[in-house]
Amino acid sequence: MTRDDEIFALALDAPPSQRSALLDRIGQEDTARRERIESLLAAFDQAGDFLEDPVMDPLTPFPEEKPGDTIDRYTLIKQIGEGGCGTVHLAEQREPVRRKVALKVIKLGMDTHAVITRFEGERQALAMMDHPDIARVFDAGATETGRPYFVMEYVDGEPITKFCDRHQLSIAQRLELFARVCLALQHAHQxxxxxxxxxPSNIxxxxxxGVPSPKVIDFGIAKATQERLTDQTLVTHVGHFIGTPAYMSPEQADQRDIDIDTRSDVYALGVLLYELLGGGLPFNPKALAQSGVDEIRRTIREIEPSRPSQRFSKLTEDDRVSIARQRGIAPPQLSSVLQGDLDWIVMRCLEKDRDRRYGTAQELADDVRRHLRHEPVEARPPSTAYRVERFVARHRLACASALVVALTLILGTIVSVRQAVRATRAERVANVERDAANIARTDAQRRQEQAEDLLTFMLGDFRTELQKIGRLQLLDTVGEKAMTYFAELPPRDLTDTALARQAKALTQIGEVRLDEAKYDEASHAFTTAYDRAATLAARHPGDGDILFERAQAEYWIGFVARRRADFPAAREWLLRYRDSAFELVSIEGNTPRALLEVVYGLRNLAVLDRDNGDLESAREGFRAERTALDSMLATTPDDLQLRHRLVANAGDLGLTAEWNGDYPAALEHFFEMSAHVEKLLAQEPEVAVWQVKLAECSMFIGRIQVLMGQPIAASRAFDHAKQIIDRLAAQDPSNRHWQEDIQYIQLEQVTRLLAVGDGETARPILVATLAQLDALVKEEPSSSTLTAGLATAWRLESRLRGMGRSSGADEAIARAIEWGEPLIEAGRANNRTKGEFARSLILAGRIASARGQIREAHTQWIRALDVLKPQLSGSNDWRLLDPAAQALVLLGRTEEARPFTDRLQRFGxxxxxxxxxxxxxxxxxxxRSPSTH
Incomplete structure (x- = not known):
């Protein structure tokens, strides 16, 4: 709407003959406005020529200070800076000492009450502080024209970011420098x-x-928290910013400027650290500058910035190389260094809720130096509960309808993609339909991208959060619909972007199915992901990122094959994965990512060697893995992925030592594994994966203590494991891995109870275990682990029935053999499964022998030997030696059993x-009885 002053100006400019017509038009729209304009015009006419001529001569403007001018004892040399209200000059002081100083004076035209008050605040603020890293104030006064000035220490330096980049300071050197800045600010806060x-320009x-030293300057807009800096009150005008938007805290961006405390500086320090580490700012300063005040406030107060490592990974290759070079490091290494502690230190500073930031600049400095000393830092990712609470609070409606929207988009995309395929075919047949085909294809691609972006979120970030709190079953329907959708899309018809996006989503679906022990579905998802990744890799054979994605699919296919005891397929795919890892090294060099893939490739083959009884090769493979991990951790000691690998490596070495008969070494490795997990739990206490690993450690320790004849200690270890797993299983009943662990622990409990003759306590546990294992096997019959567990449960049931008056022990052992036999015949049995099957045959023979069926008993014991014989040569695995020695003794071939019993005794x-x-x-x-001859 046109303002009154604009209409008034128009009326003044209009000829008198036209002025009435203009006022008439205004009156038709707004009578009150016409009356106001007429009053203004009348007042103007009455003023006549008042003030057309000046009542006094115009003031002569004060000249700008220039080099050579003298202000009191200071001679100006050159202007070196200009701020919002003052100009800074390099000056020379001649008395009482001769030195160069920085002299700041109010700019011409800026000597309003508010600006002078602000300037006076700066002068007094600096005078209150005495810190080597804060520029000192030497003197203050006023120029001949009455404008205030102050004299401060001259710092012949450059902004901290430019200095660090020009001198290519390492991340550690930047952090040391930054910590000093924090301590200087802490002094000011005190x-x-x-x-x-x-x-940066104020540091x-x-x-x-030879040592980089920072100086904090320009407290021109500082605010006192304990007392007023001046007798005047400095009021910030509503709508005006005090500070620089790109570095401004959310509360500082708010118009309620009275509610600012030292944590606002902590936020700005976080922005500075973000820039020092990753070469950029959380929010694009150019975009902020082009935004209005309200949009700037909204961005700062509501938009969550990316972590430094995430921002760096999204830059162009040239930018990543340039930024990494300025830090004396390769781009992949910089990305790895930023992940973990540094990400979380920065993001804690940038919390929107200031109560979640560091309370003081001292705390921030302390955490930075903890990181430099390779100690645990106080910064942690926000807890899952907090993240979920905040996410739901921001997106309540979206959370309520996300699943419905996802399914709608997926189903809509299927229809659209079918239309696109038909359109493409039509394009090939008839050129006249080309335009229609293009339109249909473009629309389909847009819908496809929408659906796949949502899938990537739900199966990626959202899945990660659900996994941590144990709620993966929420994604079951999404996974089913997504697989139906992907089945409609032949890889050859997809763009590079679609292939990459879908390969990632399919891998995520496979991981969800794997967590649920749905091996057929997991294998199908991983194989489909491989088809897309392989198609993309064939199009771009020299692209490391694409090769990496193909390798992930190869690994997961091999992993599922191993879980299903399909060892030939597992070796084939894991060999492919290892070869892809070596190919990745040839493409991108010795980057952390490529080296880690080689480590994984070697480790997976070592696991297969161990499963097949080649313990020497397995041990060498695990030791090589540990050497590589130690080398990588020396550079990035807080890398969670590497520390997780340490957990698995210690467990692998422990199992290898156990099966090689070295129980003390196995126990040492398992305790080391437990210590690594405890450290990870201290850092991420709510992550269920670490809790599962802790339970696994306790199970391993308990089993070794059983083998070493320490039943009381073993009982405590198993009880501890069961407490953890029970809690997790109640939290997420659909997680099959946790259910499998529960059954394993319960079987160990029953075994210990039967060993001491406590069948009464064992019975209800075993009944529940049998029912649970039976249900799990029915849901996933391809799982060799579950099937072997059910066979063990029936063997223990046979022992339990044999302890009582009732019969039925033979029926139970027949069920055990029935469940174990298909695994043996199909070649899907590892040493544990073979040993367990042999124990069932031995027990069946004992039952037959007790009934006088000696021939039947011998048949069972001989068969047990036949099952074990291929693995016995040179084996130290108690799972094979124990049943083999039993079978030989029961057959009366005691002398043949001696090598096995000797080995077992030697192992303790x-x-x-x-x-x-x-x-x-x-x-x-x-x-060992005396010889009779």
Whole structure:
């Protein structure tokens, strides 16, 4: 709407004959406005020629200070800076000492009450502080024209970011310099001063004795927290910013400027650290400058910035190379260094809720130096509960309808893509339909991108959060619909972008299905992901990122094959994965990513060697992995991915030592594994994966303590494991991995109870375990692990029935053999499964022998030997030696059992099964009796 003053100006300019017509038009729209304009015109006419001529001569403007001018004892040399209200000059002081100083004076035309008050505040703020990294104030006064000035220490330096980049300071050197800045600000805060404009140009760095030294300058907009800096009150005009938007805290961006404290400076320090580490700012300063005040406020107060590592990964290749070079490091290494502690230190500073930031600049400096000392830092990712709470608070409606929207988009995309395929075919047949085909294809691609972007979120970031809190079942329907959708899309018809996006989503679906132990579905998802990744890799054979994605699919296919005991397929795919890792090194060099893939490739083959009984090769593979991990951790000691690998490596070495008969070494490795997990849990206490690993450690430790004849210690370890797993399973009943662990622990409980003759306590546990395992096997019959567990449960049931008056032990052991036999015949049995099957055959023979069926008993014991024989040569694995020695002794071939019993005794082996212990002890006594000849 046109303002009154604009209409008034128009009326003045209009000829008198036209002025009435203009007023008539205004009156038709707004009578009150016409009356106001007429009053203004009348007043103007009455004023006549008042003030057309000046009542006094115009003031002669004060000249700008220039080099050579003298202000009191200071001679100006050159202008070196200009701020919002003052100009800074390099000057020379001649008395009482001769030195160069920086002299700041109010700019011409800026000597309003508010600006002078602000300037006076700066002068007094600096005078209150005495810190080597804060520029000192020497003097203050006024120029001949009455404009205030002050004299401060001259810093012959450059902004901290430019200094660090020009001298290519490393990340560690930048952090040391930054910590000093934090401590300088802490001194100011203790004096009650908030800087409120921390940015690189206000932190100058110069070398002193070869050491970079920072100086914090320009407290021109500082605010006192304990007392007023001046007798006047400095009021910030509503709508005006005090500070620099790109470095401004959310509360500082708010119009309620009275609610600012030292944590606002902590936020700005976080922005500065963000820039020092990753070469950019959380928010694009150019975009902010082009935004209105309201949009700037909204951005700062509501938009969550990316972590430094995420921002860096999204830059162009040239930018990544340039930024990494300025830090004396390769781009992949810089990305790795930023991840973890540094990401979280920065993001804690940038919390929108200031109560979640560091409370002081001192705390920030302390955490930075903890990181430099390779100590645990106080900064942590926000807890899952907090993230979910905040996410839901911001997106309540979206959370309520996300699943519906996802399914709608997916189904809509299927229809659209079908239309696109038909349109493409039509394009090939008839050129006249080309335009229509293009329109249909463009629309389909847009819908496809929308659906796949949502899928990537739900199966990626959202899945990660659900996994941590144990709620993966929420994605079941999404996964089913997504697989139906992807089945409609032949890889050859997809763009590079679609292939990459879909390969990632399919891999995520496979991981969800794997967590649920749905191996057929997981294998199908991973194979489909491989088809897309391989198609893309064939199009771009020299692209490391694409090769990496193909390798992930190869790994997961091999992993599922191993879980299903399909060892030939597992070796084939894991060999492919290892070869892809070596190819990645040839493409991008010894980057952390490529080296880690090689480590994984070697480790996976070592696991296969161990599963097949080649323990020497397995141990060498795991030791090579540990050497590589130690080398990488020396550079990035807080890398969570590497520390997770340490956990698995310690477990692998422990299992290898156990199966090689070195129980003390195995126990040492498992305790080391537990210590690594405890550290990870201390850092991320709510992450369920670490809790599962802790339970796994306790199970391993308990089993070794059983083998070493320490039943009381073993009982405590198993109880601890069960407490953890019970809690997790109640939290997420659909997680099959956790359910499998529960059944394993319960089987160990029953075994220990039967060993001491406590069948009464064992019975309800075993009944529940049988029911749960039976249900799990029905849901996933391809799982060799679950099937072997069910066979073990029926063997224990047979032992339990044999302890009571009722019969039925033979029926139970027949069920155990029935479940184990297909695994043996299909070649899907590892040493554990073979040993367990042999124990069932031995127990069946004992039952037959007790009934006088000697021939049947011998048949079962001979078969047990046949199952074990291929693995016995040179084996130290108690799972094979124990049942083999039992079978030989029961067959009367005690002398043949001697090598096995000798080995077991040398290892310090203790059989928990009383029948087995009695048989092995009898054999040991027999072979050591005096000779009769």
């Amino acid at each position: 004096k009650g001063i908030i800087h409120r404009d921390i940015k 100058l760095v110069a070398r002193h004795d 082996y203790h059989a928990l099964d009383p029948s087995a212990a009695a048989t092995l002890n009898a054999a040991s006594s027999s072979v």
